[in-house]
Amino acid sequence: MSETIFGQYARYYNLLYKDKDYAAEARYVHELIQRHGQGTGSVLNLGCGTGSHDFELAQLGYGITGVDLSDEMLVAARLRGASLSAGAQSPSFVKGDIRSVRIGRIFETVTALFHVISYQATNDDLAAFFATACAHLQPGGLLIFDCWYGPGVLVDPPAVRVKRLEDDCLGVIRIAEPKMHHELNCVDVNFEVHIRDKASDTFSVLHECHRMRYLFVPEIQLFLKQAGFEPAHCYRWLTFDPPDAASWNIICLARKL
Ligand SMILES: C[S@@+](CC[C@H](N)C(=O)[O-])C[C@H]1O[C@@H](n2cnc3c(N)ncnc32)[C@H](O)[C@@H]1O
Structure with a gap:
């Protein structure tokens, strides 16, 4: 994935997705963390873009670090200046390639939201992404990512x-x-x-x-196993129902072994 794609994209990204309900998506991620993870805590958001989920999750009480490769997306994220309620911690944003970045600390949850995984188009890119996720989690820590779903x-x-x-x-x-x-x-x-x-x-x-890249559950399970995760739970995006052939977007949750 080239750095320049999202350089251009950043100029109109927030306008393109102005009707996307990031607040509802953050509440859904919060619910997933409550069900499968260790409660409200620190989140590393890989491929954070312009920071929309990051500010919503901060509002829900999480300590967020967002990572993205695109300077332009990060500038937009840092300029958001969203008003956070008292006690909410402002997210911090770091430039990095999610296939290789090492932040130097461990998080309770790692997320990659809105098709970030599908931009990792080769097997090597995907394996490198899962290694990054694993390197930033404690044992039992939760990885949450969505992707384009092959059957759909x-x-x-x-x-x-x-x-x-x-x-x-x-x-x-x-x-x-x-x-x-x-x-x-x-x-x-x-x-x-x-x-x-x-x-x-x-x-x-x-x-x-x-x-x-569109992904199939058996290959997702293989990448996760190779990176040191338990098998994933997969749901249709924004639901708690299993994926079906009409699903274009699924969300997967896996715990680090
Ligand atoms: C569709 S956008 C999603 C952004 C954000 N998560 C959201 O929900 O608005 C995909 C993002 O992934 C980032 N990205 C893709 N591949 C990346 C990589 N290898 N390293 C870092 N960021 C990457 C892009 O720069 C872009 O900001």
């Missing part, structure tokens, strides 16, 4: 999508054209993004390719 992607393959958004500063039209690579369990999502800067009335066009 194959049953209902990605199609061309157009998204139009605007705020006071920008107008954005994003066209997403997928190309399947069945031999790699990957989809190249080719984005063409038309951006209008309202203040200067200028237009620009960006082209980005996001290679996304």
Whole structure:
């Protein structure tokens, strides 16, 4: 995954996902931690992006360290200035590659949310990610990650999508054209993004390719076992139900041995 992809993406990331309910997702992660983990504590959030889950989880009482490779996403995260209630600790953000970063401390929970794992497109990338997660957990510590789910992607393959958004500063039209690579369990999502800067009335066009890996439960279990985790519990995203062939997104929880 190249560093520049999310450099460009960061400019319009928060606008693209302005309707994504990060508060509800953070409450769901909190519920997962209460059920499977060791209660409210420290969280290392790998691939934190612009910090949306981080501030919501901080509000719920967690001590958060977010890691991302993209300087631009991290700048946006640090600039959020979200007002936290008294007693909530502001998240800290660190630049690093989640395949190799070592923060130098142990956390109670490690998370990777909103397809971060699916950006780790090769087996080597995935193995390196799981090693990073393992290195930052105490025995019994919990790893929580979501991913594109193979059966769902194959049953209902990605199609061309157009998204139009605007705020006071920008107008954005994003066209997403997928190309399947069945031999790699990957989809190249080719984005063409038309951006209008309202203040200067200028237009620009960006082209980005996001290679996304879809994953199957047996291979997830193998990666986890090789990295030193117990077998995972997998649920359909935002539920406590098992995945089915209509699920595009699942969440997995695994405890470090
Ligand atoms: C779809 S965004 C999700 C961001 C955030 N978790 C959220 O929910 O908004 C994927 C993020 O993963 C980061 N990322 C992908 N691969 C990475 C890697 N190898 N090391 C660090 N960050 C990575 C990208 O920079 C990007 O911010």
